Amino acid sequence: MxxxxxxxxxxxxxxxxxxxxxxxxxxxxxxxxxxxxxxxxxxxxxxxxxxxxxxxxxxxxxxxxxxxxxxxxxxxxxxxxxxxxxxxxxxxxxxxxxxxxxxxxxxxxxxxxxxxxxxxxxxxxxxxxxxxxxxxxxxxxRYDANKDDIQTVEQLPENTVFVLKNGRVFQKKEKIRKRYRCIEVKTQRVYLFSPIAEVFVR
Structure with a gap:
């Protein structure tokens, strides 16, 4: 063993x-x-x-x-x-x-x-x-290390532009029920994000 x-x-x-x-x-x-x-x-x-x-x-x-x-x-x-x-x-x-x-x-x-x-x-x-x-x-x-540059979607003010790990860029909009409506800058398509999704702010 x-x-x-x-x-x-x-x-x-x-x-x-x-x-x-x-x-x-x-x-x-x-x-x-x-x-x-x-x-x-x-x-x-x-x-x-x-x-x-x-x-x-x-x-x-x-x-x-x-x-x-x-x-x-x-x-x-x-x-x-x-x-x-x-x-x-x-x-x-x-x-x-x-x-x-x-x-x-x-x-x-x-x-x-x-x-x-x-x-x-x-x-x-x-x-x-x-x-x-x-x-x-x-x-x-609270116990994550080395994440000073990472925030969650719910922490961002409305209209903030943020980036995912894969490089896609979005703008945060209003909350719809439990998720936030976000617009992908390049395509203008709408996506719903979990409030605790981790993102990078430019």
Whole structure:
């Protein structure tokens, strides 16, 4: 049995690393620290084509977001082991697994108090992504490093011009229900942005 604690502690709170290391060994999971992906924080793939369980988590998450994402993906693994593909990806079965797997870290007080409280509220009805819970995502953002040049859409005054990581330029407009209407400068097409979408201001 290989101990991954030292490597994992570079990305997540050190007290959590031995637990995750044990999960990796027990499930015979191929766990990979991935490059940054704008579309998702982590990914789970069930056994297929000669591969076992596979989990990847973005390398650039802060330690608490990395751990929360890791638990999210292991909840998929645990759900698949029990139900295979007979249940919804983020249905009640997955939510029950997520709550169960998160408990050791909440009991050990691995998270700062503000994150601990946000997770406790989030666990009342876990969503497909921690990004879907605005309160949890905002609290996690407090612990991001080296993001002085990055802001969220909701922080910008109306009519502010901002840039995405891919170089596309937009202008922020009014809020429509839960999202902000934004116009792409080049095409004049309208897009709706999450209030917590991270952008660069020119």
């Amino acid at each position: 290989q101990d991954y604690s030292v490597q994992l502690s570079k990305y997540m709170p050190a007290p959590a690393a031995p637990v995750i290391s044990r999960w990796i060994n027990d499930s015979k999971c191929q766990f990979r620290v991935s490059r940054s992906r704008t579309s998702k924080f982590g990914d789970y793939r069930p056994p297929h084509g000669g591969h076992g369980h596979r989990i990847s988590v973005n390398h650039n998450l802060n330690p608490y977001a990395f751990l929360i994402t890791t638990v999210h993906e292991f909840a998929h693994l645990k759900t698949w082991n029990t139900y295979k593909n007979r249940v919804k990806p983020h249905g009640q079965e997955w939510k029950a697994c997520y709550r169960q797997l998160m408990q050791p870290f909440l009991q050990a007080a691995v998270f700062p108090q503000d994150i601990q409280m946000a997770i406790s509220n989030y666990m009342n009805n876990p969503a497909a992504s921690s990004c879907s819970d605005l309160n949890l995502f905002r609290v996690l953002q």
